[in-house]
Amino acid sequence: NAGVMQNPRHLVRRRGQEARLRCSPMKGHSHVYWYRQLPEEGLKFMVYLQKENIIDESGMPKERFSAEFPKEGPSILRIQQVVRGDSAAYFCASSPWDTRTSGANVLTFGAGSRLTVL
Amino acid sequence: SQQGEEDPQALSIQEGENATMNCSYKTSINNLQWYRQNSGRGLVHLILIRSNEREKHSGRLRVTLDTSKKSSSLLITASRAADTASYFCATPAGTSYGKLTFGQGTILTVHP
Numbered sequence: 001n002a003g004v005m006q007n008p009r010h011l012v013r014r015r016g017q018e019a020r021l022r023c024s025p026m027k028g029h030s031h032v033y034w035y036r037q038l039p040e041e042g043l044k045f046m047v048y049l050q051k052e053n054i055i056d057e058s059g060m061p062k063e064r065f066s067a068e069f070p071k072e073g074p075s076i077l078r079i080q081q082v083v084r085g086d087s088a089a090y091f092c093a094s095s096p097w098d099t100r101t102s103g104a105n106v107l108t109f110g111a112g113s114r115l116t117v118l
Numbered sequence: 119s120q121q122g123e124e125d126p127q128a129l130s131i132q133e134g135e136n137a138t139m140n141c142s143y144k145t146s147i148n149n150l151q152w153y154r155q156n157s158g159r160g161l162v163h164l165i166l167i168r169s170n171e172r173e174k175h176s177g178r179l180r181v182t183l184d185t186s187k188k189s190s191s192l193l194i195t196a197s198r199a200a201d202t203a204s205y206f207c208a209t210p211a212g213t214s215y216g217k218l219t220f221g222q223g224t225i226l227t228v229h230p
Binding site for chain 2: 004031033035040041042043044045048056058059091094095105106107108109110111112
């Protein structure tokens with residue numbers, strides 16, 4: 001079981017370019033979460049997705065950021081026209097079921113994608 | 119201040135000593151979790167304690183939860199150099215699903 005796989009691990013972009021971060025959840029997990037960690041800070045929730053559905057995007061910036069989790073393939077976090085303030089570590093996590101029903105929300109995290117905007 | 123604040127921000131101890139980290143939160147919760155993050159890596163779940171539990175053990179970890187004070191503590195006994203990491207508490211953000219609020223973490227350094 002390979003765990004939650006994220007790629008790329010490191011991404012460098014110039015201001016104005018696009019960044020695409022990918023996440024493959026653990027085998028058997030159908031729920032994906034994206035978090036952002038700014039330097040020296042804790043993680044901040046961005047978005048919660050199931051296959052082909054965005055369940056909660058309350059933590060996503062209103063502009064330039066989008067996320068998807070298609071029927072086939074990994075979840076993608078897309079940042080258009082990146083700015084220096086987007087430099088951060090972006091973590092994906094997954095869970096095997098809708099944790100609203102289980103009442104327990106233990107997440108399995110990937111190793112993260114570190115975005116640097118020059 | 120935000121939900122899930124850890125204290126102290128940094129802790130430096132010698133191998134074999136115990137390390138205690140504290141977490142305070144603001145709203146009512148039904149569970150609280152602790153995660154560890156090694157430098158440059160993702161978070162690893164350590165332990166979950168439910169609101170009807172006062173104390174929970176897992177190996178060298180002991181977690182307490184005081185819902186009246188809205189606080190939790192994580193104790194690592196007989197620490198090892200490999201315990202060097204950042205430790206975060208996390209609470210549900212409103213509803214019981216994978217939307218968590220993390221504190222800013224305690225950086226623990228264990229010197230050999």
